[in-house]
Amino acid sequence: MSGTTAGGTVPGPRRKPLSLPPASASAAPEGEEVGDELAGAYWAQWDGEAARTSVWRILRRLPSISRRVLGMAYRADPRATVMVVVLQLGSALMSAFGLLASVRVLSALFTQGATSDRIHNALPSLALVAGLMAAQGVLDYGVARGQAALTPKVRRAVEQEFLRLNAHVRLEAVDDANWSDEAHKANDRGLYYMREAVPQLIQLAHAVLALIGSAGVLTVLHPALLPLLVVSVIPQGYAAIRSARQKFLSHSRYSTLQRRIRLFTWLLLDRDSAPEVRSSTAQRALLEEHERFARRIEAEDTRLGREEANVSLAGRTVGGLAVGATYAALGWMTATGWLPLAAGGGAFLAIRSSRGTLVSVVTAMHMAYEHALWIDDLEAHLERCRGLQPHRTGRQLPDHVKTITVADVRYTYPEAARPALCGVSMTLTAGSTVAFVGANGSGKSTMAKLLAGLYAPTGGTIHWDEVEVREVDAESIQTQVAMVLQDPVEWPLTALANVTIGAGTITEADPARARQAVVESGADRVIAALPQQWATPLSKRFKGGQELSGGNWSKVAVARGLYQDGCVLVLDEPTASMDARAEHAVYNAVLHGPRRPDRITVLISHRLSSVTDCDRIYVFRDGRVIESGDHHTLMARRSPTGEPGEYAQMFTLQAAAYQAAMPPGAGQAARDRQPHTRPADS
Structure with missing residues (x-):
């Protein structure tokens, strides 16, 4: 069966018609064994690996594993690391000497003579055994104290380095799903096992040294x-x-x-x-x-x-x-x-203790090997992050900008088949409002992120007045650009911190600026209705925390961008979740309110009715700017064949949908109620 619609021909039936499904089947794929049908999870990549490799491979890797962990511990706290190593060796020596002293006790007890004389002769050796055991206890206490001081420092140092490097990685790397999986694997497994590496190595060293001590005593005896x-x-x-x-x-x-x-x-x-x-x-x-x-x-x-x-x-x-x-x-x-009887008794004690110690050695050895594989992944990820940091030159952007000049800018996402931007040029001047419009994937959001310093151009130049963006620190650009995104982060912080975080702080605020930002965005009524107003946590994770609707979150996000008070304000579909009244209020404040002479406002929107008052509109398609001008210019543009331009076609299509749904006279009545400061273009 086929037919036609306004959009073209309806496709015909499939070449291979879909057959009937079975009357009964499993709810999901099932392998021969439960779990075999599941895709591999990053958190289970190395589980059981120590059980699948050879003992000799594990033994060969143990020295390098030990050096790595000791080096990490030494960097975190040199004094505590040296103390733990020295005390651990001392404890092993005390254990060996105690075993030898026990042989002397047995020798004194098993010699010929009166019982009282044998006991009297054994007392000095018994005292020595007691002293050595007490000394070993003190040394083990010192090891425990050193470990207690060392492990938290290693955990903090490694975790802080991990978060610092990952938090500053360039955005194009974070956009890669593989990188995201790698980061989560390093966080969930690598960091955990890196923190456990120090006590694990101490446990392994203790067991190995005890085994070596027992073997040494037996060699001395016979x-x-x-x-x-x-x-x-x-x-x-x-x-x-x-x-x-x-x-x-x-x-x-x-x-x-x-x-x-x-x-x-x-x-x-x-x-x-x-x-x-x-x-x-x-x-x-x-x-x-x-x-x-x-x-x-x-x-x-x-x-x-x-x-x-x-x-x-x-x-x-x-x-x-x-x-x-x-x-x-x-x-x-x-x-x-x-073999003397006393030496035989000492040998019995050494052999008996060695068998239990060997179990600890084997278990710790397997754990150290398997956990080292996760640490390898973590270190490889950190090294990759070091190569993905934003460019830093030590030079900062000025606090104000008069003109941003974009010349022949090109950008291609990593591993993308085609460029996202192909030779885009434009000029943005302070005090103006511009709009980027176009279909999804046309390049408008990518261009906004290049302006914000989140991406670096792969070709062409972007100048802030006379300064090219590659000549300054990327973060100095980001501090000058306030971005309001379509899906804003719902920070689990107080209402005030959700506003001030736009300026990089969650503990300090400029009260007057914060109030002005929420009034202009319409978030003032949202915050006023909260139980503790500014101090209300916006997350159910806290007692008394509140949840906001999508539209109210958007208002808070707009306030966040306004509070940042940057040279450039980018609004990327900021009102997509708002109702019509809230959307109108935001655009009225941003586009029709008092203009800041030192700010460039960039609006990205699919609703073309919201961009009609912008000073300049750039129309994107396939990574290029195909039209630019104000609303009147673009509506009047015609192709060589007399057809309306791209913008005019899109605007007319959207306007027709609204007009078809409105009763007669309603459109004029609605326009009469508009509080615009200048006539609306339609």
């Missing part, structure tokens, strides 16, 4: 004891590695499974979906799907728990046999005289 230690801990180490890998893989898999079931949790709890969930009575269907996946996840958790229990049982069984063989060999060495 060189043949060291192979016995290796034989006893190999099964335990193997079991610890298997257990750690199962744990990491289990965590990774559990996270993936939870992502699937959370889809339904979000739908049931989300505020935006709540009206439709209830109007369509979809609660039962969503709950049933949630329960179906919950049962599958329950079965999966049970299976993973059983596997971990099996690995643990096998490890303990093999490890128990190895330890039994080790203790048997130790007993044989003692019985045959190869």
